Amino acid sequence: MNDHNNIQNEIAVALDIGTTKVCAIAGCLNEYGKIEVVSVGTVKSEGVSRGVVSNIDKTVRAIKEAIEIAERNSGLKFKLVHVGIAGQHIKSLHHHGLLVRHDANDEIAYEDVEKLIKDMHKLVLPPGDKILHVIPQEFTVDDEQDIIDPVGMSGIRLEANFHIITGQISASRNIMRCVEKAGLEVADVTLEPIASSASILSDEEKEAGVALVDIGGGTTDITIFKDGIIRHTAVIPFGGNAVTKDIREGCTVMMDQAEKLKVKFGSAMAEEIYDNRIITIPGFKGREHKEISEKNLARIIQARVEEIFDYVLWEIRRSGYENKLIAGIVLTGGGSLLKHINILAEYHTGLSARVGKPVEHLAHGYSTQLASPIYATAVGLLKNTIENMKDRSFVEDLEAKENDQVEENDENIEEGENALKNEYEKNKKGNRFFNKFYTLTKEFFEATPDSEF
Numbered sequence: 001m002n003d004h005n006n007i008q009n010e011i012a013v014a015l016d017i018g019t020t021k022v023c024a025i026a027g028c029l030n031e032y033g034k035i036e037v038v039s040v041g042t043v044k045s046e047g048v049s050r051g052v053v054s055n056i057d058k059t060v061r062a063i064k065e066a067i068e069i070a071e072r073n074s075g076l077k078f079k080l081v082h083v084g085i086a087g088q089h090i091k092s093l094h095h096h097g098l099l100v101r102h103d104a105n106d107e108i109a110y111e112d113v114e115k116l117i118k119d120m121h122k123l124v125l126p127p128g129d130k131i132l133h134v135i136p137q138e139f140t141v142d143d144e145q146d147i148i149d150p151v152g153m154s155g156i157r158l159e160a161n162f163h164i165i166t167g168q169i170s171a172s173r174n175i176m177r178c179v180e181k182a183g184l185e186v187a188d189v190t191l192e193p194i195a196s197s198a199s200i201l202s203d204e205e206k207e208a209g210v211a212l213v214d215i216g217g218g219t220t221d222i223t224i225f226k227d228g229i230i231r232h233t234a235v236i237p238f239g240g241n242a243v244t245k246d247i248r249e250g251c252t253v254m255m256d257q258a259e260k261l262k263v264k265f266g267s268a269m270a271e272e273i274y275d276n277r278i279i280t281i282p283g284f285k286g287r288e289h290k291e292i293s294e295k296n297l298a299r300i301i302q303a304r305v306e307e308i309f310d311y312v313l314w315e316i317r318r319s320g321y322e323n324k325l326i327a328g329i330v331l332t333g334g335g336s337l338l339k340h341i342n343i344l345a346e347y348h349t350g351l352s353a354r355v356g357k358p359v360e361h362l363a364h365g366y367s368t369q370l371a372s373p374i375y376a377t378a379v380g381l382l383k384n385t386i387e388n389m390k391d392r393s394f395v396e397d398l399e400a401k402e403n404d405q406v407e408e409n410d411e412n413i414e415e416g417e418n419a420l421k422n423e424y425e426k427n428k429k430g431n432r433f434f435n436k437f438y439t440l441t442k443e444f445f446e447a448t449p450d451s452e453f
Contacts, residue, residue, distance in 0.1 A: 011038060013070075013394040014381035015063065015081040015184075016192070017175060019048050019218030019241065020334065022062040023378040024070040026078065026394070029386055034363035035379070037370060038076075041069030050218035050237055051087030051192075053174040056181070063182040077396040080185045082385040083175055084377055085132065086192040086219055088237035089168040094137075095120060099158040108141065108150045112158055120162050130169045132191055135230050137161040148227075165191055165233055187385070187392055193221035193233055195380035199358035200332050200373075201225065210327035211351070213312055214376060215335025217241045220308055222315050224325070232319035236311040240335040243304045250300040251292050253281055261297060262338070268305045269340035270298040305341065309348040316349070328352030332373040 010028040022045045027037040043065045047058030067078055097116045101108070113136070120134045139147040141155035150158060176186050196214045197206075206225040214221040216239045224232040240262075247258040247266075265279055273295045281290040312329075316322050328351040331342060336355045345353035358379035359371050370379065385394075 011074075011076065011395050012382060012385040012389065012392075013078045013081045014378060014385050015066070015083045015179065016195075016378040016381060017048060017053075017059065017063065017083065017178070018045055018086075018216055018377070019051055019239065020216070021045050021374070022048075022059075022066045023375065024063075024066040024078075024081070025375075025378045025382050026070055026074055026076065027382050027386070030363050032363070035361050035383060035386065036363045037366060037379075037382070039070045039073035040367070040369065040375075040378075041066040041071075041073065043069070045217075047178075048218070050239075051085075051216070051235070052089065052171050053178060056174065056178055059178045060181045063178060063184075067182060067184065078184060078394060079396050080187045080392060080394040081179060082187045082381055082389065083179060083189050084192040084195050084381050085167060085172055085175060085189050086216070086221060086235060087167070087171055088219060088235055089171050090132075090165065090191065090233070090235040091129075091167070092163060092165050092233045095123060095162050095164055097160045097162060101156050101158060104154055104156045106154070108153050108155065108158060110151050113139075113151065113160075116158065116160050117162070120164060123164070125166055128168055128170065129166045130172065131164060132167050132172075132189065133165040133194065135163040135165070137163055137229055137231070148229075163230055163232070167191075187389055187394070190381060190384055191233065192216075192377045192381075193223040193235075194230065195384055196221065196332055196376040197223045197225065197230075197380065198383045199361060199376050199380035200330055200356035202360065203228065205327040205330065208326035209321060209324045211312070211316055211321075211325055211329045212356070213329055213331050213336075213345075214333040215239055215308065215331065216333045216377075217335075220312070220333075220335070222312060224316065224319050224321055226321055226324055231321055232315070234315040234318075236308060236315070238304070238308050238311070239333075242308075243301055243335070243338075246300050246304045247297065251281070251290065251297070253290065254284070257281055261292075262301065265294055265297055266301050267294070267298040267339040268302055268344045270295050270302050272340045272343065273298050301338065302344065305335075305338065305344060306348060308335075309345060313349050316351075325351060328354075330354055330356040332356045332358075332376040334374045336373045 011026055013026045016023040022043055024041040026039050027035050030036045043062050045062050047055035053059050097119055099116050117134050121131055138161055139150040140159040141150050141153050142157050179186050193214055197212045206228045209226040212223045218239050218241055220236040220239050222234045244258045244262055247261055248255055276293050276295045279292050283289050329345055342353040342355055357371050357373055358376045361383055
């Protein structure tokens with residue numbers, strides 16, 4: 001019983017609200033420090049456009065369905081979730097902070113660093129924007145530069161460079177409103193590119209320098225790491241759905257047919273198609289079938305993916321880390337499932353590329369469903385939730401709830417018994433004349449001798 005309660009207390013719940021899917025995932029750390037996924041619920045998303053909520057009702061419905069599937073698979077009732085946020089409204093900037101301390105002999109405490117971070121939240125932003133994350137880059141104590149962790153050092157002048165990520169207040173409020181309407185509480189909101197990096201990248205890659213490119217349905221998110229620190233983040237307003245729309249217009253087919261063509265026959269490199277098969281597409285409402293060659297399909301896809309990589313390369317150059325990314329590019333998200341996309345990334349950017357799957361931190365025996373770049377954000381959100389919110393309870397204590405129900409039932413039974421007793425006493429008082437008459441009648445007949453009858 002106690003073990004069951006401990007497991008409930010350790011379970012964390014994360015919610016990935018994406019353009020193409022809504023995913024609820026629950027799990028906990030096992031004894032070896034790996035993530036044990038308890039349940040996953042995934043449904044199609046229809047109320048989100050380019051990472052931003054465009055229809056509240058549809059989004060709420062999708063969240064409820066995903067949560068219900070995850071709850072049914074786990075046998076638990078969720079009450080708190082950690083939510084991811086993305087979208088083209090996400091921006092980033094760099095700022096310098098300064099704190100002058102009173103005594104050089106006192107050690108720099110964590111509170112001093114926290115004060116610097118809180119000062120960043122006082123920045124004047126464009127109307128409608130809010131700060132989502134403040135990420136310290138490096139610190140300077142007096143004249144000593146490039147310090148990663150200044151806590152415990154001595155000095156009067158504490159300086160720091162910060163990478164600040166901002167987003168629209170309305171976008172985050174809409175996400176929170178959808179979650180609350182689905183009957184859940186929001187524990188915290190995390191930028192989805194940061195979450196994806198937690199599940200995909202190794203510590204060695206972050207140290208060496210790497211660019212994570214998460215190609216989602218509506219957006220492509222970029223996160224650049226160097227020396228183990230996030231150096232740059234950006235969101236490109238194009239993703240896998242843009243490729244599907246190009247196929248729909250180029251091949252004049254329905255949207256669902258275009259998606260199937262992309263998934264089943266699509267390739268990001270036309271030059272890698274050698275047999276050039278002819279794909280037959282059923283006609284619409286009795287019309288003739290359409291035929292398209294596999295190479296022409298690849299040309300349509302390649303044109304859009306090259307445009308996405310143009311933006312990626314521009315962001316990498318803008319960050320100033322183009323020649324410092326020893327680990328190159330790591331591709332993830334649903335768009336990275338396109339055949340030969342890693343080859344196109346290498347040709348187009350000049351950096352080495354691989355496709356990342358969120359399996360490094362999962363416990364042995366994980367579901368094959370999770371071994372897909374599609375679940376990079378969901379697994380990363382779950383990892384961040386487990387690591388940073390250990391004191392929060394994400395699921396309801398079903399046993400306590402059952403005990404409360406039993407106590408409530410006992411109280412109802414007791415109230416019912418008291419009501420019956422009161423009713424009986426009332427009836428007893430009301431029938432006093434009848435009872436007296438019955439007693440006298442009984443005594444009269446019992447006192448009469450039998451011979452008289």
